[in-house]
Amino acid sequence: MSVIFFLIGCSVFIALIFLGAFFWANKTGQHDDTHTPAIRMLFDDEVIEEEKRDVQKADVDA
Amino acid sequence: MIQCYHCGDAVSNAVFEADGHSFCCLGCQSVYRILSSNNMQQYYRYNMHPGKKKGNDPTRYEYLDEDAIVEQLIDFRNEEITIVTFYIPVIHCSSCVWLLEHLHKLHPAVVTSRSDFLKKQVNVTFRQDEFSLRGLVELLEGIGYEPKITLQDVVKEGRKFSQKELIAKIAVAGFCFGNSMMLSFPEYFGMGAFEARYAEFFGWMNLAFTLPVLLYSGRDYFRSAWHSLRQQALNLDVPLALGIAALFVRTAWEVLSASGPGFADTLCGLVFFLLVGRWVQQRTYHHISFERDYRSYFPVAVTRLGADGPKPIPLADIEVGDRLLIRNNEIVPADAILLKGEAAIDFSFVTGEADPVRKVLGEIVYAGGRQTGEALELEVVKPVSQSYLTQLWNHEAFKPHERNFRTFSNTVSRYFTGVLLGIAFLALSCWLLHGDTGRAWGAFTAVLIIACPCALALSSPFTLSAALSIFDKHRFYVKNTAAVEQMAAVDCLVFDKTGTISSPSAARMRFEGDLQPDEWEQVVALCSNSNHPLSRELVKFAGGERTPGSFSLSEYREIAGKGIEATVSDRRVRVGSAAFVDACREQPGGSVYVAIDDEVKGCFSVEQPWRPHLREVLAGLAASRQLHLISGDRDQEKERLRRVFPPQADLLFHKTPMEKMTYIRSLQDQGRKVCMLGDGLNDAGALRQADMGIAISDDVNNFSPGCDAILDGASFAKLPRFFRFAKDVMRVIYLSFGISLTYNVIGLTFAVTGMLSPLFAAVLMPISTVTVIGFTTVATHVYASKNQLNNPL
Numbered sequence: 143m144s145v146i147f148f149l150i151g152c153s154v155f156i157a158l159i160f161l162g163a164f165f166w167a168n169k170t171g172q173h174d175d176t177h178t179p180a181i182r183m184l185f186d187d188e189v190i191e192e193e194k195r196d197v198q199k200a201d202v203d204a
Numbered sequence: 205m206i207q208c209y210h211c212g213d214a215v216s217n218a219v220f221e222a223d224g225h226s227f228c229c230l231g232c233q234s235v236y237r238i239l240s241s242n243n244m245q246q247y248y249r250y251n252m253h254p255g256k257k258k259g260n261d262p263t264r265y266e267y268l269d270e271d272a273i274v275e276q277l278i279d280f281r282n283e284e285i286t287i288v289t290f291y292i293p294v295i296h297c298s299s300c301v302w303l304l305e306h307l308h309k310l311h312p313a314v315v316t317s318r319s320d321f322l323k324k325q326v327n328v329t330f331r332q333d334e335f336s337l338r339g340l341v342e343l344l345e346g347i348g349y350e351p352k353i354t355l356q357d358v359v360k361e362g363r364k365f366s367q368k369e370l371i372a373k374i375a376v377a378g379f380c381f382g383n384s385m386m387l388s389f390p391e392y393f394g395m396g397a398f399e400a401r402y403a404e405f406f407g408w409m410n411l412a413f414t415l416p417v418l419l420y421s422g423r424d425y426f427r428s429a430w431h432s433l434r435q436q437a438l439n440l441d442v443p444l445a446l447g448i449a450a451l452f453v454r455t456a457w458e459v460l461s462a463s464g465p466g467f468a469d470t471l472c473g474l475v476f477f478l479l480v481g482r483w484v485q486q487r488t489y490h491h492i493s494f495e496r497d498y499r500s501y502f503p504v505a506v507t508r509l510g511a512d513g514p515k516p517i518p519l520a521d522i523e524v525g526d527r528l529l530i531r532n533n534e535i536v537p538a539d540a541i542l543l544k545g546e547a548a549i550d551f552s553f554v555t556g557e558a559d560p561v562r563k564v565l566g567e568i569v570y571a572g573g574r575q576t577g578e579a580l581e582l583e584v585v586k587p588v589s590q591s592y593l594t595q596l597w598n599h600e601a602f603k604p605h606e607r608n609f610r611t612f613s614n615t616v617s618r619y620f621t622g623v624l625l626g627i628a629f630l631a632l633s634c635w636l637l638h639g640d641t642g643r644a645w646g647a648f649t650a651v652l653i654i655a656c657p658c659a660l661a662l663s664s665p666f667t668l669s670a671a672l673s674i675f676d677k678h679r680f681y682v683k684n685t686a687a688v689e690q691m692a693a694v695d696c697l698v699f700d701k702t703g704t705i706s707s708p709s710a711a712r713m714r715f716e717g718d719l720q721p722d723e724w725e726q727v728v729a730l731c732s733n734s735n736h737p738l739s740r741e742l743v744k745f746a747g748g749e750r751t752p753g754s755f756s757l758s759e760y761r762e763i764a765g766k767g768i769e770a771t772v773s774d775r776r777v778r779v780g781s782a783a784f785v786d787a788c789r790e791q792p793g794g795s796v797y798v799a800i801d802d803e804v805k806g807c808f809s810v811e812q813p814w815r816p817h818l819r820e821v822l823a824g825l826a827a828s829r830q831l832h833l834i835s836g837d838r839d840q841e842k843e844r845l846r847r848v849f850p851p852q853a854d855l856l857f858h859k860t861p862m863e864k865m866t867y868i869r870s871l872q873d874q875g876r877k878v879c880m881l882g883d884g885l886n887d888a889g890a891l892r893q894a895d896m897g898i899a900i901s902d903d904v905n906n907f908s909p910g911c912d913a914i915l916d917g918a919s920f921a922k923l924p925r926f927f928r929f930a931k932d933v934m935r936v937i938y939l940s941f942g943i944s945l946t947y948n949v950i951g952l953t954f955a956v957t958g959m960l961s962p963l964f965a966a967v968l969m970p971i972s973t974v975t976v977i978g979f980t981t982v983a984t985h986v987y988a989s990k991n992q993l994n995n996p997l
Contacts, residue, residue, distance in 0.1 A: 143402075150409070161375060168372060168375070175321075175322065177321045178321040182305070184250075185305075
């Protein structure tokens with residue numbers, strides 16, 4: 143049963159890592175803006191748009 | 205009805221079109237052109253009509269070329285790049301975010317741009333060799349996202365306040381709470397005799413976890429308790445600090461003497477919940493400032509006419525004797541003498557006067573007025589810091605002062621602490637008299653622990669912050685939780701007139717004069733060419749039944765601040781100020797005159813109507829409160845107002861800002877709890893003096909004077925319900941106080957016997973906390989729906 147000392151040590155150590163991770167996130171401003179990223183992720187990539195423009199440009203150039 | 209593709213407004217005539225889309229005005233069309241030529245129509249795909257109508261008057265940004273001013277605005281600059289953060293009030297939807305984050309498509313020198321939706325800010329990094337700050341601001345202005353640049357920078361002010369430290373404290377307390385609870389469970393479930401060495405180990409671990417909670421997370425409670433003891437005003441932090449200290453001492457003693465498991469989890473949990481309560485209470489409004497002063501009303505720079513022509517200079521550099529150029533719609537920043545030009549100065553914000561004031565050459569123009577009309581030349585007679593407006597603002601009485609308002613929990617805690625200590629010492633002395641020293645100290649600490657007013661300390665913050673978020677949804681932004689309590693106590697309301705009960709944005713037109721139907725059509729045809737707000741208003745007013753016919757329009761001329769003229773079907777039509785059309789007599793209140801072939805046909809006057817439902821609002825408030833009106837304007841509307849206000853109300857006119865303030869004070873001296881509702885700088889003193897100051901604004905992001913709450917003009921009709929709800933909220937607090945007191949009494953009956961088991965404390969504390977928080981949340985929302993405030997709109 144002495145293994146419990148080791149296990150508790152491990153669990154507290156892991157918990158401390160997470161606490162440290164939270165501190166890091168808090169310090170680097172990860173919680174400053176919790177709203178805009180939710181909007182940002184909905185924006186589409188614009189690969190097709192770019193191609194279209196290239197075609198249009200080519201038309202104009204021609 | 206056709207809607208403008210850009211902003212969604214009704215399109216009155218199909219003049220502005222592009223790619224098969226209709227636009228309401230040139231501004232909207234030009235934004236569309238910019239975006240479509242850069243292949244950015246995606247903007248219109250995320251939302252229908254995402255744009256906002258652009259302001260009519262082009263703002264001048266020459267001052268952004270001045271290095272001294274630029275230095276103050278930017279965040280960072282090195283040899284290559286500049287980083288700047290703008291506050292852009294019009295940000296309102298996902299299209300805005302998309303557009304502002306794709307600025308690099310509009311100009312290659314923009315490296316990155318990131319927006320913060322809630323704060324309404326954009327952070328832009330650009331290469332300064334290829335692009336100037338002025339160019340960037342003009343680019344933003346060109347696409348309808350004009351940054352708000354004032355002396356008192358909202359962006360920098362917002363950075364001052366940070367919850368980061370509190371969040372870190374909560375994290376530490378939560379971490380220790382979770383771990384110590386895990387380590388306490390074996391003890392609560394019961395351990396056999398052979399497991400004693402584990403119990404000892406768990407005890408030591410627990411004690412270790414309490415240390416950061418006591419020394420880091422909970423230290424503010426000790427500090428605050430010490431502070432309040434020195435001021436001899438017992439606040440709620442005193443019993444809290446006593447409870448925390450008792451918990452720690454008892455835990456440490458039990459662990460060190462190996463006599464018991466201690467109360468580590470209760471201690472950590474208590475501090476954790478208390479800090480969460482504190483966090484809930486600290487509400488931040490990123491995009492609203494309650495502490496604005498004249499500096500955010502004044503511009504950043506002003507144009508000085510020097511020997512080498514007009515040059516923008518920072519406001520602080522204005523000296524006596526400088527010649528300033530004030531254009532249409534610009535603010536006079538310092539007291540000055542009028543040298544050139546026709547001044548028609550709008551002082552409505554400063555004095556409450558609704559009509560523009562005309563000044564003749566050589567007269568002194570006081571700071572704070574906004575010129576409407578042609579450009580003026582002024583000579584400064586007093587620097588900005590000594591001008592009328594600034595002096596008024598810096599007057600001693602206008603300084604923010606601590607109101608001696610005592611919140612409910614402060615009132616309660618004075619008695620609470622006394623009673624608590626009384627019981628604790630009574631239990632101590634009783635058991636000492638019995639000769640049971642160990643039990644005596646046990647009972648003493650147990651009383652302090654169990655009576656620790658955790659639930660009480662949480663009931664106010666949770667109830668009031670729930671109330672704040674309900675107010676938010678209805679566009680009533682209250683500064684802090686104490687203001688809600690003040691609001692419930694108000695028994696006397698004082699209204700300002702201009703801008704407060706009359707609504708400047710909903711101006712209504714009236715026509716006096718004589719126009720034939722075809723002349724009407726010619727006037728509308730002329731005015732639909734202009735972007736001026738008054739022209740638009742006129743077209744809207746006249747356009748209902750009269751459409752602009754197919755007139756040939758030639759020689760169109762628009763003179764800023766004066767009027768417009770053109771030849772419409774061989775007739776010379778002129779619309780503008782009295783001087784512009786050569787009207788020999790001026791109508792009182794008249795603002796737009798019409799002349800056809802040099803004959804004055806009549807004039808349009810704009811009147812500010814009362815806010816909708818004014819009568820109902822006043823009737824609703826008058827039921828249990830006194831109502832008064834105090835205005836800086838003339839008393840021409842006294843009779844109309846007399847009919848809407850209750851008969852015993854004071855209706856005062858011609859009052860200076862100082863008189864407004866003394867009036868509020870005289871009401872307070874009569875023992876009234878006064879709430880002032882105002883909008884302008886002239887109300888600033890009264891708003892500060894009142895027990896509760898509410899600024900009414902049609903655009904909450906615009907300037908409003910320092911106050912306790914900002915009410916969006918659109919929610920004016922809900923005012924009686926807001927006040928009723930504030931009273932109900934206080935009822936919820938009283939009830940939840942009763943609940944938490946019941947728990948305390950139950951706990952105390954165990955505690956005085958000295959037989960407090962850690963398990964009992966560990967169960968009772970969270971249960972009482974959860975009940976109180978649950979009750980306040982449910983009850984607040986029940987009362988909100990009773991007052992029809994549960995659903996916005």
